[in-house]
Amino acid sequence: MHQPLTGDPTPTAEGNDILMTTREDDRSNGRRRRGWAAVASLLLALAGALIAYPAPAQAATAITINGSSGGRTFDGVGAISGGGGNSRLLYDYPEPQRSDILDYLFKPGYGAAMQIMKVEIGGDTNSTSGAEPSHEHTRGAVNCDRGYEWWMMAQAKARNPNIKLVGLSWGAPGWIGNGNFWSNDSIDYLIAWLGCATSHGLTIDYLGGWNERGRDLTWYKNLRSALNARGYAGVKIVASDDFGWGSADDALRDPAFGAAISVVGSHYVCGYRSAQTSCPSSANAVNSGKTLWASENGSDDYNAGAPALARGINRDYIDGKMTAYLNWPVLAAITPNIPWATTGVAVAPQPWSGYYAIGMSAWVMAHTTQFTAPGWRYLDGASGYLGGNRNNGSYVSLRSPTTGDYSTVIETMDAGSAQDLQFSVTGGLSTGTVRVWSTNVRSSNPADRFVRRADITPSNGSYTLTVQPGYVYSITTTTGAGKGTATSPAQGGLALPYADGFDSYQTGRPAKYLSDHQGSFEVVPCGGGRTGQCVRQMSEQAPIFWTSGHAEAFTLLGDVNWRNYTVSTDVMLEKSGYAQLVGRAGNYNHDGPQNLNAYYLRVADNGSWSIRSNTTAGNQRTLASGTTAALGTGRWHKLALTLNGSTLTAAVDGVTVGSVSDSAWVAGQIGYATGQGVTAQFDNLSVTPLGGSTTPTGEIRGAGSNRCLDVNAQSQSDGATVQIWDCNGGANQRWTATSSNQLTVYGTKCLDAASASAGAQVRIWSCTGGANQQWRINADGTITGVQSGLCLDVTGAGTANGTTVGLWTCNGGSNQRWIRA
Structure with missing residues (x-):
């Protein structure tokens, strides 16, 4: 099949975001460029003067995908259900929405297609966004049917039988070790939990210690011995689910500890809630002989966190040889007043209405999970930074252990311009049709997420691809990927009585x-x-x-x-x-x-x-x-x-x-x-x-600050600043929601956005009926601009009197939730 020339592209369904040529076509283009350069040099010599002409196009980044390249075994990409009740409301969702959400999380070829799920071993104590129940509130009284994590694991397994399951404690009932987690009591407690898993038909693949609370080396050795003695020799131990790589150092100093653990798991290896641009481990970790995991990352909004997620999944391996990436959490199935109300890859805050939303992070995750599987092998020679420059973006390649299939995942989050990539495939890998999927992470349009592009037919194992800035791409010889089609109902309040x-x-x-x-x-x-x-x-x-x-x-x-x-x-x-x-x-x-x-x-x-x-x-x-x-x-x-x-x-x-x-x-x-x-x-x-639950006119109070939406200095002039201030019943704090989607004050002035951009000032202005003066008051407490789709936001999440109010990307913060009188 002849591919269009790079210099004369055929637009795809998404414009010119992907341009492809065979190696032969690329050589032809090179000959033409060299020919024109020779002509220009001759003209320059004849003219005897300096003549400016365009510089040749930048050389393409050459990537050789060699199936014989060395590399570590991939363990998977997934997320954490727990670390605080973040899956709680999913259990109460009606059908079909509950199954739709679960499909988007776990079903292969449909959504995030998670390959690993870590769950909290409940301890009756708050662990960020809630508390999860223990299977053993008091010593010896084991009940294997408490809570919803067993259900959650069963649902994940039903959709993906190959998903790997991990258990980890955040807290524990007080009877354990008389308050000392690092005790034999907690070992017995964890083994009882494994027995509960067995009673539910679940096999736990990995078990951790105490989340982000250090480590006791003797305890880990005793845990390994107890697991071996009590029928759980196949359960691998992760240590120590904390920050840094001290467990790898300990494994080298203490061979018995090293023999007890299988995985060194570290949290936020790229920096806590960072852009995830640099993700190193340590020399001792790389040389320890242990599997390395980024065993908790994320803590970011389900949409706004997508760029960091795209970087981190690739760069954890490139920089630190980590073979698993676990996002915290799976989803935010919690009400919007609870901490971290929009983290994960989806939100599900309203089981009473059935409303949910799948975030861009789900589709970024899908670019790896839908085209690989645990057991595949990274190809180190085909993984790195585009053009050797971190700012251009990164790429990783993996191959199937049983076939010639391979996939390459590319992210260009920080790139400033399009880049040409030139691929050569060798080493026993398939040289057949290459399928291309893309997500425009800079676009807010869901239609630009996880889009199937035109296939590439390589010529003698070679092809080129032009990638645009701000995208994630998957190029693959696999089939079966897909984008789910289920849609959410509208938001709605929980009715009283x-x-x-x-x-x-x-x-x-x-x-x-x-x-x-x-x-x-x-x-x-x-x-x-x-x-x-x-x-x-x-x-x-x-x-x-x-x-x-x-x-x-x-x-x-x-x-x-x-x-x-x-x-x-x-x-x-x-x-x-x-x-x-x-x-x-x-x-x-x-x-x-x-x-x-x-x-x-x-x-x-x-x-x-x-x-x-x-x-x-x-x-x-x-x-x-x-x-x-x-x-x-x-x-x-x-x-x-x-x-x-x-x-x-x-x-x-x-x-x-x-x-x-x-x-x-x-x-x-x-x-x-x-x-x-x-x-x-x-x-x-x-x-x-009681009467008066809602009225059309009254104060609008910030949930985070408990202060009122206020016109500065009681001004009635066009352009007067809107801020938060102590609620005082003044006319400058009394807002009316009109049937025309306006929020008016003083009867004649409208809440007005200066532009439709994030960071735009919000002010009052004479009512014009414009879209920049129209607002949606949502059931989750947010107020969004009809024109912009952005949230009414207290600048910098401030709570002090006089903090200004503007527009910002919706992120679930309490500074973006409002309570109307």
Whole structure:
């Protein structure tokens, strides 16, 4: 087949983003260029004067893909479910959306096609975006049906039977080693977890120690011995899932430790949340004889993190000989007030509406996972930097161990111009048709992601390719790649009233939409003489924490935009202490999950009660308090917290015990909470709406700052700056959402974007009806420009009075979520 000449391209479906020639055509072009250069030289000599003419085209980067080249065995690209409850809401999604999302994550030839999945071994403690339940809350009481990670692994295996599974602890129940993770208790605990995996028909391929909390070399040796002795000799140990390559140094110093572990896994090898331009390991790591993994990377937005992901997958191997890349996390199936609400390769924040979104990161990942498989081998001679320059981009080549198939993945994230690549294939590899797929990472159009381009027919194993800046390309002799077609429903709020009696669930499972953030709340048979099922807080003592902040047990449910409502529940304390109802819950800090923007009704077994407020800074206030009849233990009582505007009212057993006025929090979720180690049961949850839940005119309050969208200095002039300021009820803070998608203030001025670019100033201007004055108010709390598609953003994630507001790429930050009056 004759290919178009580079100098006279035939446009593809995406314009001239890919240009291909055979080696023979390229030689013809070279002869023509040399001929014209000779003519120009002759003219120059005849004229006797300096004549300027265009420089010859830059020489193509030559890449020889030699199947005999040395290289390490590829282990896969995947992600982490855990490190904090980030998959929680996926379990509650309706069909077909739940299966669609799982297909996009794991199904070969459909989406991200993950090849490895690491899961959290739950420890009843917060590990970033939530807490995951332990299989053994108390010593010896093993329950293999708790939580959702078993389900998640089974779903991944059903779609890709070859996916590799990894287990790792972030925290653990407090009974282990009397609070010391590096104990024989934790070894027994992990082996019990492996037994649970077996009971679910799952084989765990790799097991780690304690995430990002150092290492105890003797413990790893003992773990290896215990695994061998108890039927798990095939489980490989990863050490130590921390920062740096100290485990490789230890493996060289301590041969017994080196013999115990199979993989040296390091986190954020390119730098934490970096652009992932340079990803070295260490000389000791490379020379240790151990498999090297980038065992946690990412922590980036599902779209904005795509360029870093594209660099890192390639450069981890080129720079540091790492053969696996694990992104944190798999997806963000959490509500938008929770830390890291848009990280992963997809978001799934609304099981009640079925809404989800697949990010550009999924398609960047697919460029490796859909064209390779664990067991393939990197070809070192066909992996490197384009033109020897990191700024041009990188490429890696891998080959099948059983056939002549090969794939080359190219990224040009930082390139400034198009580049010609000249390929020669040798060493027993296929010289047949080459298929080309591309993703324009700089484009916001989903149609530009994972696009099948025109095939190349090599000539004597040679062909050329012109690559454009800001792209990922896969060139491959494999077949079977594809792009899923399932689409998401629209976003929507969780309607009130809402109620749950908890009788429809299997014992040990989470109740619908209830997401734990410390401790473990799960469905059990009711106590206290009550029939049916209840939610019980299961953690009986302080856990081995992973976060620096030691929160008490709490779980949240609902829509972050719920505003005025009464939340009520039945509660039974099993031991002395207190239980709490939570209202208008908003953000918390992942290092200090105890610091939650929320109101609480706290009632203790001795009858003491209080209405309280907390903030992300830990500023706890008691707003009202008193004493009622003792609740005691083992007896059922009804608690109710009413939040109506600024009026907060508490009731116990149907009797109002106190009321207070406070306006710190205007909307948010409901929840249950207990004191540390206090076991309690909850039943008959009810959330009843009150009048005035939404009004067309009122304040727009920033979720991150808790300050109001404000016109600077109460100006009514066109161009006046919009900022955040303490809410004060002023006319410059009262906004009306019109039927024309405008947000007006003073009745005649519109919220106006100076341009449609990220970083554009937002101001007020006389209403014109223009698209730059039209806004979408979304169910997740974001406000996006109709013209730009960008989010209304508090500059620099600032929280101080006077911080300006503008447009920015939507990234899930709390500075991009707004609460309307």
